[in-house]
Amino acid sequence: MGDNRTLHGKLLATVALLYCIVQWVGARSMEGNKIFSPREQEARRNIEISTEQLLHSIKEICASGLERRIVFDDNDVILPYALSMTGESAFNRCKLVRETNVTLLPEASNEDCRTIRVREYTYVMREIPVSRILRFQTHNEPWKEISRWISPDNDLGFALFRRPACFDKEATSGVPK
Amino acid sequence: MIGSRSRISSFLYGIFTIVAAIAVLIIARSVRMTFPNPWNDEARFYLPSWNFAQSGSLSPDILNAPQGIYWVPDGFYVWMGTLLTLFSPSIYVAQLIGEISVAISISIFVRAFLKITESTVMAAIFSLILISPPVIFAANMVRMEALLCLLFATTVWLHTNRAYLAAASLLLLSILVHPAFTFAFIAYVAALAATGNYWTDISQQPWKTTAERILFLFVLLALFAELARIAHHFHLFQQHMSYQAARKISINRSKVFDKPQAILFYLETITTVAALKILKPKIALERRLILPLIAATLGMQAYAFLGGETAYDVYSLSIGPSLWLCLVYRITTLS
Numbered sequence: 001m002g003d004n005r006t007l008h009g010k011l012l013a014t015v016a017l018l019y020c021i022v023q024w025v026g027a028r029s030m031e032g033n034k035i036f037s038p039r040e041q042e043a044r045r046n047i048e049i050s051t052e053q054l055l056h057s058i059k060e061i062c063a064s065g066l067e068r069r070i071v072f073d074d075n076d077v078i079l080p081y082a083l084s085m086t087g088e089s090a091f092n093r094c095k096l097v098r099e100t101n102v103t104l105l106p107e108a109s110n111e112d113c114r115t116i117r118v119r120e121y122t123y124v125m126r127e128i129p130v131s132r133i134l135r136f137q138t139h140n141e142p143w144k145e146i147s148r149w150i151s152p153d154n155d156l157g158f159a160l161f162r163r164p165a166c167f168d169k170e171a172t173s174g175v176p177k
Numbered sequence: 178m179i180g181s182r183s184r185i186s187s188f189l190y191g192i193f194t195i196v197a198a199i200a201v202l203i204i205a206r207s208v209r210m211t212f213p214n215p216w217n218d219e220a221r222f223y224l225p226s227w228n229f230a231q232s233g234s235l236s237p238d239i240l241n242a243p244q245g246i247y248w249v250p251d252g253f254y255v256w257m258g259t260l261l262t263l264f265s266p267s268i269y270v271a272q273l274i275g276e277i278s279v280a281i282s283i284s285i286f287v288r289a290f291l292k293i294t295e296s297t298v299m300a301a302i303f304s305l306i307l308i309s310p311p312v313i314f315a316a317n318m319v320r321m322e323a324l325l326c327l328l329f330a331t332t333v334w335l336h337t338n339r340a341y342l343a344a345a346s347l348l349l350l351s352i353l354v355h356p357a358f359t360f361a362f363i364a365y366v367a368a369l370a371a372t373g374n375y376w377t378d379i380s381q382q383p384w385k386t387t388a389e390r391i392l393f394l395f396v397l398l399a400l401f402a403e404l405a406r407i408a409h410h411f412h413l414f415q416q417h418m419s420y421q422a423a424r425k426i427s428i429n430r431s432k433v434f435d436k437p438q439a440i441l442f443y444l445e446t447i448t449t450v451a452a453l454k455i456l457k458p459k460i461a462l463e464r465r466l467i468l469p470l471i472a473a474t475l476g477m478q479a480y481a482f483l484g485g486e487t488a489y490d491v492y493s494l495s496i497g498p499s500l501w502l503c504l505v506y507r508i509t510t511l512s
Contacts, residue, residue, distance in 0.1 A: 008509040013302045016502050020305050023494055026437065027310040030213070031487045035204075035310050037211040044210045077215045080223045080319075084267035088231075096239060098220060102413075102420050103241040123214050156215075 032124065046151045051081040053149040054118075054158055055090075058082075061116060061146070061160070062094035070160075071105060072098040072118045075125075078158060110138045113166035117143060121150065121157040134159040141165075190287075190297040193304070198284040200308055205276040205316040212310070212317055218488075219319040222253065223268050229258025230266040235406075244410050247417035250403050252354035253321040268319060275323035279316035282323075282330035283307050286499070289330065292337035293470070293503040303506070306499035315491035321355045322491055328354065329361075329477070333500065336470055341369055342389040346396045348473065353396075353403055357480050357489060364476035368469040428485045438482040438493035445501050446475055452508050459511040467504055474500045 028035050037043075058070055070091075072079050079098050088096070099105055109115055121133045130150060134157065136143040143161035150157030225246050228237035235254060236245045245251075257271060264270050286307055290300040315322035328351045335344040348365055351358035407414045433439060449471055453460065460467060478497040481489035 009296070009299055009506065012502055012506050012509070013299060016302050016306060016499075019498060020309070023306065023309045023311075027314075027490065027494060030310060030314050030490065033211060033213040033314070035208055035212045035313060037208070040208060040211045043214060047210060047215055074221075075217055076220055077217050080220050080227070080268040081215070083224075083227060084269060097241050098224060098239055100221060100240055100242070100246070102416050103246070105241055122216070124216065 042153065043155075046153070046156045047078070047081055050149060050151060050156045050158065051078055051085050054078050055082050055086060057147040057149070057158075057160055058091065058094065058096075062092045065092055067114055068094040068116055069109070069112070069114050070094055070096050070116050070118060071109070072096070072120070074099055074101050075122070076118065076120050077122055078120060078156075107138075110163070113163065115163070116146065117161045119159050119161065121154075123155045126154075130154065130157065136161040138163075186297045190291060190301065193297075193301050194284050194287045197287050197304055197308060198280040201283050201312060201316060202276055202280040204308075205279065205313050208313065209272055209276070209317050212314060219268065221248070222321065223257075223271055223319045225251075225254040226257035226261060226271065227266050227268075229254050230261035233258075244413055245406065247407065247410070247414045248421065249321065249355050250353045251406070252350065252399075252403075253324055256324055256354070271319045272317060275319060276316045278323040278327045279312060282326040283312070285327075285330035285334050286496070289334040289337050290499070290503045292334075293466070293500075294506050296506075299506055300503065303499050303502045306502070307495055309495045311490040311493075311495045315488070318488060320488055322488055324354055325351055325358065326491065326496065329358070329473075329496065332365075332473070333470065337466070340385055340389055341373075341469075342386060343392050344469075345369065346389065346393040349400065350396045353399055357484065357492070358477060360480045361473045361476035364472035365469050368472035372465045372468050425484070433483065433485040436482065436485070438478075438490065441493060441498060442475070442478045442482050445478065445497070448505065449475070449501070452505060456508055456511065460508060463507070463511060467507060470500065471504050474504070 061068055061070070076098050079096065083096075097105065110117075117136045119134050119136055121130055125133055134145075134148060134150075141164070144164045144167060146160040146162055148157070148159040221240075224239050225235070225237045225242075228239055229235060235251050236243050240246055257274065260274050261267070261270060264274075283304075287300065287304045290303055291297060294300045294303065312326075315326060328347050332344045332347045332351075335341075335347065345362070345366055348358055348362040352362055453468075474497050477492050481492040481497070
């Protein structure tokens with residue numbers, strides 16, 4: 001009986017140790033994320049710099065003190081980092097909104113000149129050209145890019161857009177709408 | 178002589194418990210920005226928690242959801258939001274909370290494994306499976322997996338300490354964090370009911386059951402509060418669930434059934450059934466310890482492989498197999 005126990009124990013211990021190795025080999029890469037990637041420091045810098053750049057762009061827009069709505073889509077990853085770097089109060093009268101796939105803003109919000117759209121480019125979109133991601137249009141009307149930043153390794157980036165008609169309105173009235 | 182050997186072995190196991198938890202914490206911290214890279218799921222789950230920390234509300238305006246967000250129940254947002262309020266509302270703090278939670282859950286699992294196997298060597302070997310990429314991934318995701326690891330580890334530990342009502346309550350609480358534990362809860366309660374009498378347990382340990390009943394009532398209240406909230410915003414709940422259902426259906430189901438996660442589940446189920454059949458007479462005395470845990474483990478893994486998401490690999494590839502090996506070892510060593 002004792003021998004049987006030892007045998008079972010040894011067998012299960014061997015299975016467990018082999019499984020440990022298999023698990024480390026098989027799951028070292030999950031969803032394209034590699035454990036112990038040499039890019040760790042670079043990735044930290046990228047998210048820090050992109051957050052700073054995005055905050056800089058948003059604060060520039062918000063500095064006017066006019067009411068604005070900065071809208072992120074569901075692909076956004078930078079907003080949580082931006083809010084961690086600075087409080088919401090730093091945005092004056094700008095309101096930040098991040099849509100989810102169920103809580104989309106109504107189409108009419110795009111007609112509103114207060115709306116600024118943010119598009120982000122992340123590492124998961126590597127296969128797609130940046131130019132196809134960093135653009136925004138409604139009813140075949142491409143929006144005008146206000147600012148853009150892309151990391152040197154093309155892993156992270158963003159661009160801010162506004163309806164072209166809104167620039168025209170500002171030009172004719174002389175007052176930003 | 179035997180006593181001193183046992184003390185040394187117990188001391189060394191204590192050290193191992195701490196080392197295992199710290200190892201997971203250190204590895205997770207060192208790869209926190211690349212495993213996983215920042216992704217949009219973080220924002221989906223962090224922002225409602227951040228909103229809760231800022232305003233105490235479960236209706237995040239920042240997600241254009243003034244009536245709430247219903248992808249999953251609100252347990253995670255309340256837990257993470259409360260901790261963010263206590264410390265600092267930052268995603269870096271949220272990551273650290275996840276990593277510490279997983280590290281604590283590893284130490285709880287390691288202790289529970291010793292109770293199950295009654296062998297420090299075997300428990301330590303099976304615990305090594307927990308120091309693995311899926312666990313590190315779960316620690317670094319700003320998602321509910323870290324909290325679920327903690328709840329499930331505590332469930333297992335409570336069960337090994339015969340606090341069955343508390344264990345069942347925590348599994349029920351897990352459903353308020355993510356429905357992933359629905360199968361595990363149902364299977365656990367069914368096995369618990371089939372293997373013993375709750376009222377006999379109470380008469381054996383009345384002090385323990387008072388605390389357990391308070392916990393159970395608290396969980397029931399939370400459950401009713403969540404159900405009332407869903408009923409009040411049923412239209413929104415339906416919208417979220419329709420989207421989720423469409424997304425889940427779009428996953429290639431045929432691929433789900435031959436993935437390693439599924440194959441592990443089949444192997445575990447077949448060998449468990451075989452072992453239980455062959456060793457049925459020997460198990461009789463220990464079935465209260467063994468069967469509910471096996472049921473919960475397989476229930477957890479069933480949902481995880483059917484769900485087919487990488488976030489669930491921590492259950493399919495790490496927690497499930499390690500706990501299962503402990504239980505099989507216990508079964509095969511019954512005299």
